[in-house]
Amino acid sequence: MELWYTEQHTPDVRFSINIEQQLCCKKSEFQRIDVFYSKEFGRFLALDGLMMVTEKDEFIYHEMITHVPMAVNPDIKQVLVIGAGDGGTVRELTRYASIERIDMVEIDKMVVEVCREFIPQTACRLDDERVHIYYEDGLRFVRDKVDAYDLIIVDSTDPFGPGEGLFTKEFYGNCYKALKEDGILVNQQETPYYTAYANSMRRAHQRIRAFFPICRAYQFHLPTYPSGHWLFGFASKRYDPVTDLYAERWNALGLETRYYNTELHKGAFALPNYVKELLEDE
Numbered sequence: 001m002e003l004w005y006t007e008q009h010t011p012d013v014r015f016s017i018n019i020e021q022q023l024c025c026k027k028s029e030f031q032r033i034d035v036f037y038s039k040e041f042g043r044f045l046a047l048d049g050l051m052m053v054t055e056k057d058e059f060i061y062h063e064m065i066t067h068v069p070m071a072v073n074p075d076i077k078q079v080l081v082i083g084a085g086d087g088g089t090v091r092e093l094t095r096y097a098s099i100e101r102i103d104m105v106e107i108d109k110m111v112v113e114v115c116r117e118f119i120p121q122t123a124c125r126l127d128d129e130r131v132h133i134y135y136e137d138g139l140r141f142v143r144d145k146v147d148a149y150d151l152i153i154v155d156s157t158d159p160f161g162p163g164e165g166l167f168t169k170e171f172y173g174n175c176y177k178a179l180k181e182d183g184i185l186v187n188q189q190e191t192p193y194y195t196a197y198a199n200s201m202r203r204a205h206q207r208i209r210a211f212f213p214i215c216r217a218y219q220f221h222l223p224t225y226p227s228g229h230w231l232f233g234f235a236s237k238r239y240d241p242v243t244d245l246y247a248e249r250w251n252a253l254g255l256e257t258r259y260y261n262t263e264l265h266k267g268a269f270a271l272p273n274y275v276k277e278l279l280e281d282e
Protein backbone atom coordinates (compact mmCIF):
# COMPACT_ATOMS: atom_id res chain seq x y z
CA MET A 1 0.00 0.00 0.00
CA GLU A 2 1.31 3.47 -0.91
CA LEU A 3 1.42 6.21 1.67
CA TRP A 4 1.53 9.85 0.48
CA TYR A 5 2.28 13.03 2.47
CA THR A 6 0.37 15.91 0.89
CA GLU A 7 0.43 19.62 1.72
CA GLN A 8 -1.65 22.43 0.33
CA HIS A 9 0.46 25.16 -1.29
CA THR A 10 -2.52 27.17 -2.52
CA PRO A 11 -6.24 26.34 -2.58
CA ASP A 12 -5.60 24.84 -6.04
CA VAL A 13 -2.08 23.43 -5.72
CA ARG A 14 -0.91 20.44 -3.67
CA PHE A 15 2.53 18.93 -3.18
CA SER A 16 2.81 15.19 -2.42
CA ILE A 17 5.69 12.91 -1.43
CA ASN A 18 5.59 9.14 -1.30
CA ILE A 19 6.58 8.19 2.26
CA GLU A 20 7.86 4.96 3.76
CA GLN A 21 6.81 5.65 7.35
CA GLN A 22 5.83 8.24 9.93
CA LEU A 23 8.50 8.51 12.65
CA CYS A 24 6.85 11.00 15.00
CA CYS A 25 3.48 12.65 15.53
CA LYS A 26 3.18 15.11 18.43
CA LYS A 27 1.22 18.21 19.40
CA SER A 28 2.84 21.00 21.38
CA GLU A 29 1.03 24.02 22.82
CA PHE A 30 2.00 25.84 19.60
CA GLN A 31 1.68 23.44 16.69
CA ARG A 32 1.45 19.91 15.35
CA ILE A 33 4.88 18.30 14.89
CA ASP A 34 5.39 15.40 12.45
CA VAL A 35 8.49 13.61 11.17
CA PHE A 36 8.30 11.27 8.18
CA TYR A 37 10.75 9.19 6.22
CA SER A 38 10.66 9.26 2.39
CA LYS A 39 12.93 7.58 -0.18
CA GLU A 40 13.40 10.83 -2.14
CA PHE A 41 13.95 13.38 0.66
CA GLY A 42 14.99 11.24 3.60
CA ARG A 43 13.64 12.31 6.98
CA PHE A 44 11.59 15.51 7.05
CA LEU A 45 9.94 17.73 9.64
CA ALA A 46 6.47 19.20 9.12
CA LEU A 47 4.85 21.78 11.41
CA ASP A 48 1.08 22.24 11.23
CA GLY A 49 1.09 20.26 8.00
CA LEU A 50 3.77 22.30 6.24
CA MET A 51 7.20 20.88 5.43
CA MET A 52 9.98 22.73 7.23
CA VAL A 53 13.19 20.84 6.62
CA THR A 54 14.24 17.68 4.76
CA GLU A 55 17.52 15.80 4.99
CA LYS A 56 17.99 16.05 1.24
CA ASP A 57 17.57 19.78 0.55
CA GLU A 58 18.12 21.52 3.94
CA PHE A 59 21.72 22.31 2.98
CA ILE A 60 20.46 24.79 0.39
CA TYR A 61 18.35 26.74 2.88
CA HIS A 62 20.86 26.70 5.75
CA GLU A 63 23.88 27.60 3.61
CA MET A 64 22.05 30.53 2.02
CA ILE A 65 20.63 31.91 5.29
CA THR A 66 24.08 31.97 6.96
CA HIS A 67 26.94 32.31 4.44
CA VAL A 68 25.48 35.31 2.61
CA PRO A 69 25.64 37.63 5.67
CA MET A 70 28.88 36.04 6.91
CA ALA A 71 30.59 36.74 3.58
CA VAL A 72 29.51 40.43 3.74
CA ASN A 73 30.81 41.01 7.27
CA PRO A 74 33.43 38.40 8.25
CA ASP A 75 33.82 40.14 11.63
CA ILE A 76 30.39 39.05 12.88
CA LYS A 77 30.77 37.84 16.49
CA GLN A 78 27.40 38.14 18.30
CA VAL A 79 24.49 36.42 16.54
CA LEU A 80 20.78 36.13 17.36
CA VAL A 81 18.83 33.37 15.63
CA ILE A 82 15.05 33.45 16.01
CA GLY A 83 13.09 30.25 15.31
CA ALA A 84 15.42 27.72 13.69
CA GLY A 85 14.30 24.90 15.99
CA ASP A 86 15.69 22.22 13.67
CA GLY A 87 19.22 23.49 14.36
CA GLY A 88 20.40 23.74 10.74
CA THR A 89 21.08 27.49 10.86
CA VAL A 90 23.05 27.14 14.11
CA ARG A 91 25.00 24.21 12.63
CA GLU A 92 26.22 26.39 9.76
CA LEU A 93 27.04 29.33 12.07
CA THR A 94 29.17 27.18 14.38
CA ARG A 95 31.52 26.51 11.44
CA TYR A 96 32.89 30.06 11.95
CA ALA A 97 35.57 30.18 14.69
CA SER A 98 35.19 33.99 14.62
CA ILE A 99 31.64 33.83 16.03
CA GLU A 100 31.73 34.25 19.83
CA ARG A 101 28.06 33.79 20.84
CA ILE A 102 24.85 32.45 19.24
CA ASP A 103 21.56 33.14 21.03
CA MET A 104 18.84 30.91 19.59
CA VAL A 105 15.26 31.87 20.54
CA GLU A 106 12.83 29.07 19.68
CA ILE A 107 9.26 29.32 21.01
CA ASP A 108 8.64 25.57 20.96
CA LYS A 109 10.99 23.35 22.99
CA MET A 110 9.29 20.26 21.58
CA VAL A 111 10.53 21.08 18.05
CA VAL A 112 14.14 21.08 19.28
CA GLU A 113 13.61 17.82 21.20
CA VAL A 114 12.03 16.12 18.18
CA CYS A 115 14.82 17.31 15.85
CA ARG A 116 17.54 16.21 18.29
CA GLU A 117 15.95 12.73 18.29
CA PHE A 118 14.87 12.32 14.65
CA ILE A 119 16.90 14.79 12.54
CA PRO A 120 20.39 14.89 14.09
CA GLN A 121 21.73 15.98 10.69
CA THR A 122 20.51 19.54 11.43
CA ALA A 123 20.38 19.43 15.25
CA CYS A 124 23.96 18.17 15.66
CA ARG A 125 25.59 21.43 16.79
CA LEU A 126 23.10 22.73 19.35
CA ASP A 127 25.45 21.76 22.19
CA ASP A 128 28.28 23.95 20.91
CA GLU A 129 29.48 25.96 23.96
CA ARG A 130 28.76 29.24 22.13
CA VAL A 131 25.07 28.35 21.65
CA HIS A 132 22.52 29.59 24.22
CA ILE A 133 18.94 28.41 23.62
CA TYR A 134 15.98 30.41 24.98
CA TYR A 135 12.54 28.79 24.73
CA GLU A 136 10.39 31.87 24.30
CA ASP A 137 8.70 34.14 21.77
CA GLY A 138 11.26 35.91 19.60
CA LEU A 139 8.99 38.95 19.43
CA ARG A 140 9.23 39.36 23.20
CA PHE A 141 12.91 38.38 23.50
CA VAL A 142 14.12 41.12 21.17
CA ARG A 143 12.07 43.91 22.79
CA ASP A 144 14.65 44.94 25.40
CA LYS A 145 17.85 44.32 23.37
CA VAL A 146 19.86 47.37 22.32
CA ASP A 147 23.05 47.45 20.24
CA ALA A 148 23.66 43.79 21.14
CA TYR A 149 24.10 41.82 17.91
CA ASP A 150 26.11 41.97 14.68
CA LEU A 151 23.66 39.65 12.92
CA ILE A 152 20.03 38.66 13.47
CA ILE A 153 18.68 35.70 11.47
CA VAL A 154 14.93 35.16 11.53
CA ASP A 155 14.43 31.54 10.54
CA SER A 156 10.74 31.35 11.30
CA THR A 157 7.65 29.52 10.17
CA ASP A 158 5.21 31.38 7.91
CA PRO A 159 3.37 34.57 9.00
CA PHE A 160 0.51 32.79 10.76
CA GLY A 161 0.29 30.91 14.05
CA PRO A 162 3.29 31.44 16.34
CA GLY A 163 5.30 33.02 13.52
CA GLU A 164 2.86 35.86 12.83
CA GLY A 165 4.50 38.33 15.22
CA LEU A 166 7.85 37.90 13.46
CA PHE A 167 6.53 39.69 10.38
CA THR A 168 5.37 42.89 12.13
CA LYS A 169 6.70 46.47 12.12
CA GLU A 170 7.14 46.27 15.89
CA PHE A 171 9.40 43.24 15.53
CA TYR A 172 11.52 44.70 12.72
CA GLY A 173 11.86 48.00 14.61
CA ASN A 174 13.07 46.08 17.67
CA CYS A 175 15.51 44.11 15.52
CA TYR A 176 16.91 47.41 14.22
CA LYS A 177 17.42 48.60 17.82
CA ALA A 178 18.97 45.26 18.87
CA LEU A 179 21.55 45.40 16.07
CA LYS A 180 24.91 47.21 16.34
CA GLU A 181 25.69 50.21 14.14
CA ASP A 182 26.79 47.95 11.24
CA GLY A 183 24.28 45.17 11.98
CA ILE A 184 22.65 42.87 9.43
CA LEU A 185 19.16 41.32 9.49
CA VAL A 186 18.36 38.24 7.36
CA ASN A 187 14.82 36.94 7.39
CA GLN A 188 12.82 34.11 5.84
CA GLN A 189 10.73 35.97 3.28
CA GLU A 190 8.51 33.48 1.46
CA THR A 191 8.02 33.03 -2.29
CA PRO A 192 7.10 35.67 -4.91
CA TYR A 193 5.29 33.06 -7.04
CA TYR A 194 1.96 32.41 -5.32
CA THR A 195 -0.21 35.44 -4.50
CA ALA A 196 -0.76 34.85 -0.77
CA TYR A 197 2.95 34.27 -0.17
CA ALA A 198 3.91 37.17 -2.46
CA ASN A 199 1.69 39.52 -0.44
CA SER A 200 3.42 38.43 2.80
CA MET A 201 6.77 38.97 1.11
CA ARG A 202 5.81 42.50 0.00
CA ARG A 203 4.50 43.43 3.42
CA ALA A 204 7.62 42.14 5.18
CA HIS A 205 9.92 43.94 2.74
CA GLN A 206 8.09 47.26 3.10
CA ARG A 207 8.04 47.02 6.89
CA ILE A 208 11.78 46.28 7.02
CA ARG A 209 12.56 49.07 4.57
CA ALA A 210 10.88 51.53 6.95
CA PHE A 211 13.83 51.02 9.33
CA PHE A 212 16.89 49.90 7.36
CA PRO A 213 18.76 52.10 4.84
CA ILE A 214 19.77 49.00 2.86
CA CYS A 215 16.96 46.54 2.23
CA ARG A 216 17.21 43.85 -0.44
CA ALA A 217 16.11 40.27 -1.15
CA TYR A 218 17.95 37.27 -2.53
CA GLN A 219 16.71 34.04 -4.08
CA PHE A 220 17.47 30.34 -4.07
CA HIS A 221 15.85 27.12 -5.21
CA LEU A 222 14.30 24.82 -2.61
CA PRO A 223 12.41 21.90 -4.21
CA THR A 224 10.20 21.19 -1.18
CA TYR A 225 8.92 24.73 -0.59
CA PRO A 226 5.88 26.16 -2.41
CA SER A 227 6.92 26.86 -6.06
CA GLY A 228 10.56 25.96 -5.27
CA HIS A 229 11.56 29.65 -5.68
CA TRP A 230 12.26 31.13 -2.24
CA LEU A 231 13.56 34.44 -0.94
CA PHE A 232 15.47 35.71 2.05
CA GLY A 233 15.47 39.36 3.04
CA PHE A 234 18.82 41.10 3.61
CA ALA A 235 18.68 44.38 5.53
CA SER A 236 21.62 46.33 6.87
CA LYS A 237 22.55 49.58 8.57
CA ARG A 238 25.72 49.86 6.53
CA TYR A 239 26.64 47.04 4.12
CA ASP A 240 25.38 46.45 0.62
CA PRO A 241 25.25 42.64 0.20
CA VAL A 242 26.82 42.72 -3.28
CA THR A 243 29.23 45.68 -3.41
CA ASP A 244 30.48 44.96 0.14
CA LEU A 245 30.88 41.22 -0.41
CA TYR A 246 34.26 40.11 0.99
CA ALA A 247 34.69 37.22 -1.46
CA GLU A 248 38.45 36.68 -1.07
CA ARG A 249 38.24 36.68 2.73
CA TRP A 250 35.30 34.25 2.70
CA ASN A 251 36.97 31.93 0.19
CA ALA A 252 40.17 31.97 2.27
CA LEU A 253 38.20 30.34 5.13
CA GLY A 254 38.05 27.17 3.00
CA LEU A 255 34.52 26.24 4.17
CA GLU A 256 33.12 23.29 2.20
CA THR A 257 29.65 24.11 0.84
CA ARG A 258 27.36 22.29 -1.62
CA TYR A 259 25.20 25.22 -2.72
CA TYR A 260 26.66 28.58 -1.64
CA ASN A 261 29.65 30.17 -3.35
CA THR A 262 30.65 33.83 -3.73
CA GLU A 263 29.70 33.94 -7.43
CA LEU A 264 26.22 32.59 -6.70
CA HIS A 265 26.05 35.11 -3.82
CA LYS A 266 26.11 37.99 -6.33
CA GLY A 267 23.70 36.27 -8.71
CA ALA A 268 21.17 35.56 -5.94
CA PHE A 269 20.48 39.29 -5.63
CA ALA A 270 19.77 39.62 -9.38
CA LEU A 271 16.00 39.20 -9.17
CA PRO A 272 13.43 38.59 -11.97
CA ASN A 273 11.60 41.74 -13.12
CA TYR A 274 8.25 40.59 -11.66
CA VAL A 275 9.91 40.13 -8.27
CA LYS A 276 11.60 43.53 -8.45
CA GLU A 277 8.22 45.11 -9.19
CA LEU A 278 6.66 43.31 -6.21
CA LEU A 279 9.40 44.71 -3.96
CA GLU A 280 9.21 48.26 -5.29
CA ASP A 281 7.54 50.97 -3.27
CA GLU A 282 3.77 50.84 -3.41
Ligand code: SAM
Nearest residue numbers: 052053083084085107108137138156157162163
Ligand atom coordinates in the same frame (compact mmCIF):
# COMPACT_ATOMS: atom_id res chain seq x y z
N1 SAM B 1 12.31 27.13 7.60
C1 SAM B 1 13.36 26.38 8.26
C2 SAM B 1 13.95 25.45 7.30
O1 SAM B 1 13.39 25.36 6.24
O2 SAM B 1 14.94 24.85 7.59
C3 SAM B 1 12.82 25.71 9.46
C4 SAM B 1 12.37 26.75 10.36
S1 SAM B 1 12.21 26.29 12.00
C5 SAM B 1 11.54 24.72 12.00
C6 SAM B 1 10.90 27.45 12.31
C7 SAM B 1 10.74 27.58 13.77
O3 SAM B 1 10.23 28.86 14.12
C8 SAM B 1 9.77 26.57 14.38
O4 SAM B 1 10.49 25.64 15.15
C9 SAM B 1 8.80 27.41 15.21
O5 SAM B 1 8.46 26.79 16.44
C10 SAM B 1 9.61 28.68 15.40
N2 SAM B 1 8.81 29.87 15.72
C11 SAM B 1 7.63 30.24 15.16
N3 SAM B 1 7.20 31.39 15.72
C12 SAM B 1 8.15 31.77 16.64
C13 SAM B 1 8.29 32.88 17.52
N4 SAM B 1 7.35 33.82 17.59
N5 SAM B 1 9.40 32.94 18.30
C14 SAM B 1 10.36 31.97 18.23
N6 SAM B 1 10.28 30.89 17.42
C15 SAM B 1 9.18 30.79 16.63
